[in-house]
Amino acid sequence: MHPNQSKLESRVHRAAEAALSRQQYVSAIDVLCGMGLLASAQVDSWRKGRVDFLERVIQGNLKKISSSIAIFRRWARDKGLKPSETQYMRHSRTGTVVLQFSKSGDPGIEKSYRTHFVSPELSEKKEQRLQEKLNQSPKPVVFQNLREAHCSECGAEIEQGSFLSMELEQPLCLQCARLDDLEFLPSGDAALTRRASKYSGRVAVVVRFSRSRGRYERKGILVETSGLEKAERECLEDADERAVARARGAERRQKQDVELAAQMIKQIAILFPGCPASEVADIAEHTARRESGRVGRTEAGRNLEESALTLAVVAAIRHKHTRYDELLASGVDRVTARQRIAVMVEEILARWRIRDCGKNTH
Ligand SMILES: [Zn+2]
Numbered sequence: 001m002h003p004n005q006s007k008l009e010s011r012v013h014r015a016a017e018a019a020l021s022r023q024q025y026v027s028a029i030d031v032l033c034g035m036g037l038l039a040s041a042q043v044d045s046w047r048k049g050r051v052d053f054l055e056r057v058i059q060g061n062l063k064k065i066s067s068s069i070a071i072f073r074r075w076a077r078d079k080g081l082k083p084s085e086t087q088y089m090r091h092s093r094t095g096t097v098v099l100q101f102s103k104s105g106d107p108g109i110e111k112s113y114r115t116h117f118v119s120p121e122l123s124e125k126k127e128q129r130l131q132e133k134l135n136q137s138p139k140p141v142v143f144q145n146l147r148e149a150h151c152s153e154c155g156a157e158i159e160q161g162s163f164l165s166m167e168l169e170q171p172l173c174l175q176c177a178r179l180d181d182l183e184f185l186p187s188g189d190a191a192l193t194r195r196a197s198k199y200s201g202r203v204a205v206v207v208r209f210s211r212s213r214g215r216y217e218r219k220g221i222l223v224e225t226s227g228l229e230k231a232e233r234e235c236l237e238d239a240d241e242r243a244v245a246r247a248r249g250a251e252r253r254q255k256q257d258v259e260l261a262a263q264m265i266k267q268i269a270i271l272f273p274g275c276p277a278s279e280v281a282d283i284a285e286h287t288a289r290r291e292s293g294r295v296g297r298t299e300a301g302r303n304l305e306e307s308a309l310t311l312a313v314v315a316a317i318r319h320k321h322t323r324y325d326e327l328l329a330s331g332v333d334r335v336t337a338r339q340r341i342a343v344m345v346e347e348i349l350a351r352w353r354i355r356d357c358g359k360n361t362h
Contacts, residue, residue: 274352
């Protein structure tokens with residue numbers, strides 16, 4: 001075998017093994033991405049219809065690509081993986097469009113790209129669920145616009161705060177996007193949302209750009225009126241049961257939080273024996289709180305790792321024993337404010353690490 005060929009072979013095998021162990025199936029796209037021949041951003045562009053066929057954005061010549069895919073298929077066969085054809089589609093106004101992989105569109109080549117290989121260890125039920133998920137074309141996205149726009153097709157004005165669809169980077173009014181018969185269901189009622197999307201033949205996701213957070217946030221969904229009505233009826237029927245389940249869940253979560261806080265108190269007291277008991281309790285209670293989004297709710301925090309607990313203690317010291325909040329309020333940036341108080345924080349931390357200094361910390 002040519003040395004370059006065996007080098008290519010081991011690259012393909014490594015990428016395929018990695019994808020298989022990660023997700024229990026592997027596709028040609030996974031292998032090409034794993035080999036660094038294809039970027040996931042490019043795959044994304046292709047799935048949205050901005051790239052006409054996938055090979056256009058794969059690095060390397062066609063010979064190398066087709067050799068890689070041939071090596072991958074041999075590897076999959078030797079491992080006894082199950083071939084499974086998957087649909088790659090995208091939404092457009094006129095319905096779903098089948099995505100093209102190769103320049104030629106040759107059915108044999110298209111099929112080899114489309115075929116996933118599934119681990120035989122996956123149970124039949126899981127495989128079926130996976131297949132459903134992979135075959136689902138992504139739901140169309142509708143944007144709540146931040147400023148006035150005009151439809152690129154009919155020229156209609158799209159008022160600020162109303163909905164528009166984007167196709168190939170161009171705004172479309174809902175009428176031109178053929179989504180104007182759908183009804184908006186705002187986020188907030190999880191059961192209603194789940195059921196409405198289940199009973200609606202067509203569903204679009206509504207997002208809005210948050211300037212303060214710098215990302216798109218989900219605002220709700222657009223669904224067929226009949227689906228929404230059916231979902232509303234169902235939710236009305238079992239509202240009592242769901243209220244009971246919800247209350248039970250809240251109770252259970254609260255109990256978990258209390259237990260976590262109690263464990264944190266013990267652990268913080270061991271790490272910082274000089275910290276006054278009332279402060280230990282405050283820090284633990286604050287850090288363990290579910291909605292806090294604090295370090296205590298991270299995996300490291302729940303495992304009571306020393307680094308995570310120290311971070312929580314440092315945060316408490318900053319707010320309670322230094323001018324940190326005052327500095328921030330006066331317009332000093334976070335990095336500078338932290339630098340100015342760093343020495344003081346270190347001093348208190350050092351004192352708290354020693355027993356019997358807790359009585360006069362400040
Ligand atoms: Zn229009």
